[in-house]
Amino acid sequence: MLSIAAVVTVLMTINLLWNIHQYSLQAEEEMREKAAVVARQLIATRSVIALRQDNINSDSQGHYEFKHLNPAAVGKEVGDFFNQSSGYKIKQTRFSVRAPENTPDSFEIEKMKVLAANSDLPAVWGYDVHGGEKVFRYFSPLYYDESCMPCHGKPAGGKDISGNLKEGFTAGDFAGAISIIVPMTAYETNQRSYIMNQLLFIVFMVLAIIGLIYILMEHIVIMPIQELTAKVTSIGDGQLETKLVDIHTYDEMKSFVEAFNTMADKIQHFYSELEQKVNERTYLLQEANVQLLEQGAALRAMNDKLSQADQLKSEFLAVMSHELRTPLTAIIAFSEILLYEENLSSQQREYLVDIFESSHQLLSQINDILDMSKIEAGLIRLDRRPTDIREIVDGIARIISPLLLKKNLQFHINISSAVPIIMADYDKVSHIIKNLIGNAVKFTPAQGSISIEAEVIHQKQESYLKIAVKDTGIGIREEEQSSIFEKFKQAGSPSEREYMGSGLGLALAHNFVQLHGGQIRVESKVGKGSIFTFTLPIVGTGGYIC
Structure with missing residues (x-):
């Protein structure tokens, strides 16, 4: 208006x-x-x-x-x-x-x-x-x-x-x-006088138009809408039988009232069907709830059995690892003693070397299984103490030097002078680096190269030691990179694997890095090599149970 x-x-x-x-x-x-x-x-x-x-x-x-x-x-x-x-x-x-x-x-x-x-x-x-x-x-x-x-x-x-x-x-x-x-x-x-008469006429016309529009709106629109609002409120309050039967209107509002009555009928019909369906669904839900309770009880019983089985597995692995280590230690010791004998033929010495190396490999795998079982049982404790990464890397370099010479591999160490002594578990950090370098040696063909780099980085107001092991080996397919840190996972199908192993080395390295509060990741391209990178906090708290 x-x-x-x-x-x-x-x-x-x-x-x-x-x-x-x-x-x-x-x-x-x-x-x-x-x-x-x-x-x-x-x-x-x-x-x-x-x-x-x-x-x-x-x-x-x-x-x-x-x-x-x-x-x-x-x-x-x-x-x-x-x-x-x-x-x-x-x-x-x-x-x-x-x-x-x-x-x-x-x-x-x-x-x-x-x-x-x-x-x-x-x-x-x-x-x-x-x-x-x-x-x-x-x-x-x-x-x-x-x-x-x-x-x-x-x-x-x-x-x-x-x-x-x-x-x-x-x-x-x-x-x-x-x-x-x-x-x-x-x-x-x-x-x-003319202007005044015209102004009075304008005022009269405006008031007359407003009055006429108001009267028309009141009878054609406002009153029907008020009645419609009251009826809609009634429907909202649950009175689904409500209809517009006393409204007298014209044109579009009449069509609107008819559409409302049709809608009210449909809502009442739908509500009746809905009540019936709700009752049916309620009965079905009650039956399903009973079945879920029964299945829940069965699942809890099964879960208890699985927990017991897992506990028995861990105990079995721990006992068997301990029992296997004892004879292996004797085999390694006797093999080493026999290797010092001078009256051995070349074939006997070759057999003893195979026995000695195989025993060491088996002992390493048994130790990995024992460590993994301890991690799953929550029994691993970090012994944080001042740790020098250079000392660890130099020690590993001396150990693997025969393998490097045997495969004619180049080994480079690039540790920044800014790398400080960190608070970490010496043995576990040594295990991480040894495993990564050992894999690099294993999967890098002759005439290749391996390098280890270490530097200090800063993330989120904290300082970390970043260590990267790079090789020019066979590489890892992209679809397999997300699973290589899982237990018993190895790249390639069993028929394609030329380099055998337990599949626990990277899983243990991943767990040891996480225990320190760091992260480990891999970048690799098939035929061009791999880069394993992990971070360790430079300053850590005392040892704790994980």
Whole structure:
């Protein structure tokens, strides 16, 4: 309603402004026409007087006697009489006047200049304030003709019949103007009355439109919507049988009411079906709940058995690892003693070396299994103490030097001078590095190279030691890189594996790194080598159970 009222008000205001403009143009045209008529009448009077000068100034015997009834004098008297009866002010003026009362004002001088410069103009007009009131001023030009020459012609300076000096003009020269002042009081009063009537009409129309729109909206939209709101609330409160039966409306609202009743019927129907389905689902859920309880009890029993089995497995692994280590230690010791015998054939020495190396490999795998079982049982304890990475790397380098020579591998150590002593478990850090370097030696073909690098990095306001083991070995396929740190996982299918092992080395390394609070990852491309990188906190707390 406000929008419509605003639009109507704007449109009617525009119409009012246009009408006021047209009214002003019409009023100006009317005043101009009236002033033009008065000016033409006065000019006609002057012309008659000018043409009848001989008759006016001669008596019955034909004697010449000047009667002072020349055009200027008669025009002034006519103007004075007309001014008294009409409210107009008529004045004959020119640039140089003979009578002081005809002296032009500034507005008249400005308009006469325009007329003098444009002889084709029939008249000029404009608005001015005269005597404190707004007036319309009209100027009709005057030109000298032959009848004017006796008084205004040549010779200049000579006296005319009235005793005034002649100006020396010729026929056709600009002689001045008839100045007419038309009061605008009546026009302004009428205009104000017109504007007031139009404003009252606009206000009446706006109020009438608002009232009509309100009545229509009240009966066609608002009341049906209020009733609809009440019915919707009833449906929301659970009264699904609610319908709109008493609403009388038209057009789109009628269609809307019919659609609402249809919706209410469907909701009631759906609700009835929903209740039935809910009851059915409730019964099924109760049965399913009973089955879940039974299955839960079975799962808990199975879980207990699995826990017992896992515990038995761990105990079995620990016992068997311990029991296997004892004879292996004896085999390794006796093999080493026999290797010192000098009376051995080359074949006997080769067999003893195989026994010695195989026993060491088996002992290492048994130790890995034992460590993994301890980790799963939560029995691993970190013994943090000052640890020098250089010392660990140098020791491992001495151990693997025979293997490096055997495969003709290059081994580079690049440890930054900024690497400090860290707080870590010496044995477990040694195991991590030894495992990574051992894998690099194992999977790098002859003539290849292996390197180990160490540097200090800073992450999240903490300092870490970053260690990277790089090789030019066979590499690891991308789809297998995410699983190589899992237990008993090895890259490649069993039929493709050329390098056998237990699959626990990287899993143990991964667990030892995590126990220290670090991370380990791998980057590798098949045929180009691998890079294993892990981080260790430089400063750690005391040992703890994991």
